[in-house]
Amino acid sequence: MNKRLSYLISILLFIGFAVFIALRQRQPFNLSAFEGYRTLIMGGFLRTVMVSFIILIGSVISGFVLYLLSKSKVRFFRAFVDVLTEIIYGTPLLVMIVVMAFVIGPAFNSYNRIVLGILGITIYITPYMTNIYKSAFSSISDDQYQAMDLFGFTPYQRYRYIIIPQVIRILMPPLMNNFSLIIKGSALLHVISYSELFHSMSVMTSRTFAHVEGYIIMWMLYIMITVPLSQFTRFFERRWGLQ
Amino acid sequence: MKLDIQNLSHTYDIEVLNELNIQLENKKAIGLVGVSGSGKSTLLRIMSGLEKPTSGKVIINGFDVQDKAYRKNVGFVFQHHNLFPHLSLLDNITLVLTKTRHVEKEKATDIALNNLRKLSLEDQAHKLPKHVSGGQAQRASIARALSINPDIIFLDEPTSSLDPILTHEVLSSIENLRDSGKDFVFVTHVMSFVKDFADFVIFMDQGKIVETGGPEILDTPKSEALQLFMSKVR
Numbered sequence: 356m357n358k359r360l361s362y363l364i365s366i367l368l369f370i371g372f373a374v375f376i377a378l379r380q381r382q383p384f385n386l387s388a389f390e391g392y393r394t395l396i397m398g399g400f401l402r403t404v405m406v407s408f409i410i411l412i413g414s415v416i417s418g419f420v421l422y423l424l425s426k427s428k429v430r431f432f433r434a435f436v437d438v439l440t441e442i443i444y445g446t447p448l449l450v451m452i453v454v455m456a457f458v459i460g461p462a463f464n465s466y467n468r469i470v471l472g473i474l475g476i477t478i479y480i481t482p483y484m485t486n487i488y489k490s491a492f493s494s495i496s497d498d499q500y501q502a503m504d505l506f507g508f509t510p511y512q513r514y515r516y517i518i519i520p521q522v523i524r525i526l527m528p529p530l531m532n533n534f535s536l537i538i539k540g541s542a543l544l545h546v547i548s549y550s551e552l553f554h555s556m557s558v559m560t561s562r563t564f565a566h567v568e569g570y571i572i573m574w575m576l577y578i579m580i581t582v583p584l585s586q587f588t589r590f591f592e593r594r595w596g597l598q
Numbered sequence: 599m600k601l602d603i604q605n606l607s608h609t610y611d612i613e614v615l616n617e618l619n620i621q622l623e624n625k626k627a628i629g630l631v632g633v634s635g636s637g638k639s640t641l642l643r644i645m646s647g648l649e650k651p652t653s654g655k656v657i658i659n660g661f662d663v664q665d666k667a668y669r670k671n672v673g674f675v676f677q678h679h680n681l682f683p684h685l686s687l688l689d690n691i692t693l694v695l696t697k698t699r700h701v702e703k704e705k706a707t708d709i710a711l712n713n714l715r716k717l718s719l720e721d722q723a724h725k726l727p728k729h730v731s732g733g734q735a736q737r738a739s740i741a742r743a744l745s746i747n748p749d750i751i752f753l754d755e756p757t758s759s760l761d762p763i764l765t766h767e768v769l770s771s772i773e774n775l776r777d778s779g780k781d782f783v784f785v786t787h788v789m790s791f792v793k794d795f796a797d798f799v800i801f802m803d804q805g806k807i808v809e810t811g812g813p814e815i816l817d818t819p820k821s822e823a824l825q826l827f828m829s830k831v832r
Binding site for chain 2: 498499501502504505506507508512516517520521524
C-alpha cells in the first residue's frame, strides 16, 4: 500500500470513529448551542495561542540561561540547575500553576494570578528547554572543533558560521514538540480562571449543557494548532535536517 | 621539507613520545609507520602544530611548529573527514578561505572549484557531506586542506574509516597530488601506499623512532620490531 493511501485510510478511520462516538450519544449532536458563544470561544482560542507564544519565548530564554548555568565553572550554579530540574520533573503542571498563583505569588505580594500562572508554566517548561540546548550543543562533534582550531576560526566566527547554524536546525524539531506541550498545558490555566480556550468552552458548556459538542469542537481546535505544527517540524527536519 | 626534531617527549597520562631526535632534509613525502599506540599520530599532530609537546622542539623549514605563522600554512586531513555538516562541499572550502584567509568570495569559489576538480569532485560541489560517499567526503576534506595553499599537508590515517574500495579511491587521489609541489607527512596502515608514495619512512614503536630510511626498509627490515610489524601487516 502506498504512503498517501495509508495515511488517507488512517485519517478516515479516526474520523469514522469520531462520527460513531458522536452518533452513540444519547442526545443528538447539536451545534446550534454555539450560537452566541462564537466570540467567547474564538477569544479563548486566540488567547490560548497568544499565551502559548509568550510561554514559548519566555522558556526559550530561561532555558538558555539555565543551560549556561549548567555549563558554568561555578559548582553552585550547576548544583542549582540540578536541584531545580529534579524538583520540576517531579511536579505536576497543575500543581505548579496553583502553587505559583496562590502560594508563591502572594508570598511576594503578587496577586496577578494570570501572570503568575503563565510564569508557572514557563518555569515548568524551562528544564525541558535546557535539555534541548544540551543535546543540540553536544551534537557538534569534537571533529568539528578540531577543524575550527586548525583553520583558526575566531570564537565569533565559530558561533556565527558553524555552531549556531547547526544548533538551530537541531533545536527546531524538539522545540516545536515542546511548543505543542505548552499549548496543551495552557489548558490548565482554566483553574485560575484565565479565559483561554478550555475555560471559554467550559463557560459555554455549563450554560448550554452541550458538553459533547463543546469537547469535540475544543479537541478539533487544539488539533488544528498542533497538527500543522508537527507537520511543519517534519518538513523542517526533511528540508534542513543534518542527519 | 627540512625537518629537525630535538629531544621531543610527550605525555598524556602515560608517556607517548620518548626523547625523539631526527634531522632530515629534502624530503617530499614522509610516512610514519607503526602499530596503534606507537605514538605516530601524536608525532604527526605535534609536527602540524595541532598539539603542544610536553618538552622538546620541532622545527620545520626553519619555523618552530608552535609559531602562528607556521600553523596558518599547514593543511591537515583527519581520520574522519571533519567537514562542517551543514555546508556543501564547496561552502566548506569557501568559508575557510573567506573568513580565516580573507580571500574574496569570488576568488574563493574559483580556488575551491579548482581544488574540487583536482579530486574529481566538481559535480558534487553543491552537495552536503551527508549526500556524498565517505570517500568523496574525505577527498573533499583533502581539497579543503589544499585550498589554503599550504606548504605541507599532514594526513592522519585518512582512510581508516573507509572500506577497501573507497580507501583505494582516496589514496590514488593523494598519489595524483605528488606533482602538486606540496610536501606530505602521513600516517597510514596501508603499506602498499607507503611504498608507492613515501620517499622516507619513520618506523615507530613504543614512543620511539626505531628505524628510518627509504621505503625499501619495509621490504628489508633490520630491527626486530619492524620485522615483527611487517610480518603482521603482510
